[in-house]
Amino acid sequence: MTHFTDDSIALHTDLYQINMTKAYWDDDFHNRKAVFEVFFRKLPFGNGYAVFAGLERVIEFVKNFHFSQSDIEYLSELGYEEEFLNYLRDLRFTGTIRSMREGELAFANEPLLRIEAPLAQAQLLETAILNIVNYQTLIATKANRIKQVVHDEVVMEFGTRRAHELDAAIWGTRAAFIGGFDATSNVRAGKIFGMPVSGTHAHSLVQAYQDDYTAFHKYAESHTDCVFLVDTYDTLKSGVPAAIKVAKELGDKINFKGIRLDSGDMAYLSKNARKMLDEAGFTETKIIASNDLDEYTILNLKAQGARIDVWGVGTKLITAYDQPALGAVYKLASIENEKGEMEDSIKISSNAEKVSTPGLKKVYRIINKVNHKSEGDYITLEHEDPQHEDRLKMFHPVHTYISKFVTNFEARELHVDVFKNGELVYETPSLQVMREFVNENLELLWDEYKRSMNPEEYPVDLSDECWTNKMSLIQKVKAEVKERFHSGR
């Protein structure tokens, strides 16, 4: 068996993308202009919004998109002919991408990214773009749900050991930081992304020294800012007293930052540990909790009056435990016909909510200038400009009788230019800016859309023109299918 070095990631795609590309190329169809959009149909975790993430890695992927020599050799082994491989060898992205910025709040059925490119190029990017955006957006959203419960307390990402392999740990913790987490235990993520790293110690330290006191003392001799894990043998009878003893003996030298609880009844244990720490004079020492936490357990612990100051969350965040996938899709919205004109394209479904919206589109957030709250998102065709209208009719795209008129608004476009004719024109902001952007965006939302349970459905509406275009295309396609059926074609 030949082993190829992994010197490009262009083959990080499904085989069918290459097979479709081959068919387009054989037919000289591959350079037809095409527009694809990325969107999801259902918000994850029953949340009222998603936090968009992943653009930085999409940019890296698209910028470096090419088939290396070993990729070409491998494809040759799979049986693709030389002339087609020569075409792939020279292929680079020459198209245009517009996208939401990372940290933008996204809703169902609105374009997160828009890819305009020669058909074959756009097709070959689908799998990787979905792979990146689905995962990072999912984790950023889960992280934000947890952050909403934690509020101003610190929440640390502990998930690497339980993540689905190396990449998921790294890009997941980055997404968690965008969603509102404060630090990660993953040192490589700290190095790559400049994220704050932070950590305590494991049970193995205490097991290795065989008792709490010796372990904490040894640790404290070589560290300041100590956090001691107190639950290895008995939290209240051994762990907490040993931590207090070491802190008293070594005083300011160790800066006794906290204790960590990792098992047992964390409401009961945290209240009692707090009392013991306070009585010993360590009123500033924090209590950190970890062990299968998520937004539900944290909320419940808070309701029980648990005295926890810092939360460590791993497995349930990094694996998106309660909903392991976001279902964003990549759909063709428009394609060039043989006359060189763009023709809108639609994917029909018997479920009205699943019918795609055709055409080259833009998406705006309609912000009420009086109360500075969002009235909803508004999808238009490319040439429309709602900013210059005095009054907008916003209506539900399926239940059209649900409608309202909006005046005195700002229409904020949600997409920015990322690539223009193959050229990268977007500068990725820092992760800190992305985190702040999430909070600025949340300010625009009424609380009804933000609650973690049964939130109200945020409006994502189509402009009149966009809706009419969709309806007429549905009629046209249906008529054509009927005609073809009757004529036996």
Ligand SMILES: Nc1ncnc2c1ncn2[C@@H]1O[C@H](COP(=O)(O)OP(=O)(O)OP(=O)(O)O)[C@@H](O)[C@H]1O
């Ligand atoms: N007071 C509490 N109220 C609700 N949930 C709690 C409370 N205390 C702990 N939990 C959660 O209950 C679960 C208990 O986990 P588990 O059954 O593994 O017990 P454990 O005490 O952690 O034992 P182990 O030593 O095996 O980890 C964890 O998810 C933890 O976060």
Ligand SMILES: O=P(O)(O)OC[C@H]1O[C@H](OP(=O)(O)OP(=O)(O)O)[C@H](O)[C@@H]1O
């Ligand atoms: O529970 P999570 O949300 O996934 O958080 C990460 C977990 O990883 C560690 O446990 P582990 O048993 O792997 O090692 P340790 O307790 O010995 O450090 C840590 O103590 C947490 O319990």
Ligand SMILES: O=C(O)c1cccnc1
């Ligand atoms: O630093 C910690 O306490 C930590 C790190 C990873 C996993 N669990 C805990």
